[in-house]
Amino acid sequence: MGKINSDRLKTLLAEGTVHELAQRARYEREPAELLEEARELVTDPDPTVRRQAWDALDLVVDDSTRADLFALVLRDLEPEQFRRLLTDPDPVVRNRAGWVNIVVVGYPSRHTTALELLADDRFEYAWPECIEVLRRDPPVKTLVSEYIEAPPDLRKRLSVALGLPAATPLLEVSPEGCSTQVHCWPFTWCSGVVAARECPHLPLSIALLGSSLHAVRDEAMNIVEGFGPGATDLLRSARRSLPAARRNALLLLAGFGWDHIPAEDRRALQRLIRIKQVSETPEPLPVLDAHGGWYAFPTTDQAAVLDALDLTDPVPATLRMGSAVMERSSYYPDQPNPEVFVTPALDGWTVAYCKNEVLGGLAPRAVSTEHRHDLYQRLEELSRRFGSAHWYEHFGVDDYTFLTWSQWCIAREGEIRMHCVSSDDVWVYRCEESNPVDSLGELKAWIEAHDIGRANRRDDEERAEAYEDVLGERHGDDRLPDEHDAAEESDEDGRPTAATWEQNLLFGAWAAAEHLSVDLTDLGPHTHVHGTAVLAVPRTQRDHHRRGVLPI
Known part of the structure; x- marks a missing residue:
């Protein structure tokens, strides 16, 4: 059984930064081989080998360089190697999957693997790590689409991955707003202009305006803006019933048109402007x-x-x-x-x-x-x-x-x-x-x-x-x-x-x-x-x- 050459890795790191080691690995045989050996060992099919390899790699670096070295070793993992990390029985090893690049040229997105495992009851023990992987550069449109098709239990997990409480209620289009249309451009399920009441992506996208994750909120703003003025009915509802989404809902209403802002909000804004003017x-x-x-x-x-x-x-x-x-x-x-x-x-x-x-x-x-x-x-x-x-x-x-x-x-x-x-x-x-x-x-x-x-x-x-x-x-x-x-x-x-x-x-x-x-x-x-x-x-x-x- 091979083992990580800790002493040689320490020597190379003493000669420069992790970034410089990555550059040398592109042109020099020895650092390239050392990193490849480490990559194979920390993703070995044998869980015992994986844990021992990670323990050894942990001793090579201190806290200031650990993240950079882990990311370098885990660069360009094949899907099966990534899956081994994410399903390892040891939570310490599973946690290392968080250092893997989310998207690598030539390989499927790591999000795909995490989504597959999140839907599989056999890997319940790995769901927290899968959720953390999905929260790195979250694929919001993909997660929204998966949510629409998912059974109730999986929906709860996807909600958490999107930064929402598991029991987040979704808004319903009011009778007055049923005749409005939205342009559901981000999602192929709707594929174009549809009635607001027929678009399953709209209520969840608006709920995401109150996500605890900054990246999800920003992407939700872009998505809801793309739906067009037909989304204003639900946005006004969100102002009343989704406290976490209120601010972003108001921003979108202002973007669609000041006349869409509810009267009570307009009065509050006018009072604030008067105070600021003074x-x-x-x-x-x-x-x-x-x-x-x-x-x-x-x-x-x-x-x-x-x-x-x-x-x-x-x-x-x-x-x-x-x-x-x-x-x-x-x-x-x-x-x-x-x-x-x-x-x-x-x-x-x-x-x-x-x-x-x-x-x-x-x-x-x-x-x-x-x-x-x-x-x-x-x-x-x-x-x-x-x-x-x-x-x-x-x-x-x-x-x-x-x-x-x-x-x-x-x-x-x-x-x-x-x-x-x-x-x-x-x-x-x-x-x-x-x-x-x-x-x-x-x-x-x-x-x-x-x-x-x-x-x-x-x-x-x-x-x-x-x-x-x-x-x-x-x-x-x-x-x-x-x-x-x-x-x-x-x-x-x-x-x-x-x-x-x-x-x-x-x-x-x-x-x-x-x-x-x-x-x-x-x-x-x-x-x-x-x-x-x-x-x-x-x-x-x-x-x-x-x-x-x-x-x-």
Whole structure:
């Protein structure tokens, strides 16, 4: 009978980490053979040999490296070897099965073996270990499907594997919800769109929103979201009768549509928002996370801003909710979003921010003559009402190189004073006729001359270096290109051409807003806040489904 060469394994581990031993085993004969011998012994058909081999392997390592070495030895087990471990009469050996990779290329999933044993009364003694194996990277869809077909006793064990109490009750579709349909895409049993009352997977999937296992809850969120709005009836029931699932059920209801949230929950959320509005401190908005367009007006009259932009149905919002709307990754970015976030007055300025074209932005596309005409007309009218009206727009073009496209346009007392686009170059389409801007230096001076006095001066040195870098790229020539020479600011695929980080630090929308209105990247305890924020929609889109999960 062979035995593990403990002394040689200790020597190899003393020469490096377990990870380094794994690398050596790929190219060197001795470590590869030692690991293979250990693998054969700890999965030997004889239970006595298995236990002795594990005892020897235990002495090779200490607590800090035990898990890594066990995982290395048990890598790429064949199904029968894994089955021996999982059915060993000794619970210490059975426990070692937990170190086996769940899915290995070329072999069936270890979950399959665990499921087979969990359904076999001969291996009742091994059920706890089988459940632990299933809880590692749990195959939620598979377990839900198995549950539907399983007898009552096996269902109890599968419930435990899914992080539910064995006696978890499943919800029933109410008579009002019987006619709704769900898209049962994750499960081949239903295969497509079916009536909610006929989908056996839906009640269990909703119950899993309250699983004690984080991985199961996350997967259940994805599954239930995939069922579609037809799941809302059971989600509302879960809010009342499944305490552990209440929070995730509410999140999904908000995602399907705010109108699906039960009235008592809406009232509770409104109270919470009101409380947060009173106590919250403004926080800076990370520039790289915010993509969209925004108006800025020097006014504290939020109602006048809503009226001027023809926004309706305002609902209370915290600044944190508004920041989430601004972030690129939030709020269903691939679907139309009519929500406009209107801030309270921040140091005397009210901002209206949106993610797409609902306020007249490009979202993004080339600055055409027609677009400029519409933009100027709109800002001229708004500036007559508020004395000044600013439009800023910023979009990321390349997440890896921080290339961006942006524009900003300033109107005062019914006249356009400056319109600048930062793309492949710096384009000035309109400026004060009495003070023309023909160079980067003059544009920089114009921005500084119209500074309202709150710009953060900590980055002056960084801006000076950026200016030198921009001039270097232009070989010292700071002349602005002629508007008539401007090609459409998009490439042959229709994507907007982009500006460098240095160029936008000086002439982009965020840089201009920092000097000319309110710097959303420098909000904090020093910011004077007057009033509260709201989320509103354009009157033309008031019937649009309002949805999304936003942090309060």
